[in-house]
Amino acid sequence: MRSQRRRVRALLKELGLPPHPTLAELHAAYEARTRRTLRLIERDVAPGEPTGTYEQYLTQDRIYYPEHTSPAHQLLVICHELAHLLLGHIPRHHAIDPAVVRRVLGRSHYDDPTEHEAETIGTLLYQQLNLAPDVGPAARIAPSLVHREGRHV
Template sequence: MRERQLRRRCRALLRELDVPAPFGPRELCRRLAQHRGRPIRLVPFAIEQPGPFGIWFATDAADVIVYQSQTTPAHQEHIILHEVGHIIAGHDGEPRLRTAYDSRPEWEAELIATILHEWAGRGDGLGEAAAQAADPNRQAALERIGHALSGGGGWS
């Protein structure tokens, strides 16, 4: 599935679920579970590192998302949203222990997690114009960074 299609599908589902922004991943999971007619169980677990941060698998009775308990709450939210991304994308629910986004399913799940994060009000989600208005120094800072990275004389 292409990025544009994934974005449309994800936003349509969020509208259908009537998820208000801002929202947390647990509320999203609750509404998605109701919509799908099967529970989503969130299980914090100290997953050994290096290794995956989260795993989603489907059982006959429920979807189970195991996520790293030994990380920050913000990272835990992102892990959960990534695993929810697999559910939304219609992946097969077989546990995969990948630690990189080098496959199509992992890329799709990460893109959906990003969309959900933005929709949830967890990212800046403002759009460029609103971000500019919220921080008038942002454009100047971006220009200085761009200038420095292009070899234009440092961070002055």
């Protein structure tokens, strides 16, 4: 775990970020570094459905995160998906909420090593993030979404 923590710090440093960036800073640095657009998209998730997903298009990456959940959980899902992208995982299937896996399968490990890696790195990334008090992750996510969509909410 200690070496994984170092790995997360190295990832942030590579992106030119301070040790505890905000999600907005991380978002901007990811786009600058990859020269790709990253869209964080909130969506309604039915019970039992995967909470998060990421998709890669020609010049754009998309992270889907659940609408009806706590801001902390939203951020955790985003960090998990972002970990996939930062680690260069090829999107293969929908991400599964680790809590659901534990509940359904009674274990915390995945057969898919990239899922396990994203779970570890994503969780550490989440812990590294600067969560400004009084400002929920959704509040920081929303403006960038509005901006990108070119519409008002």
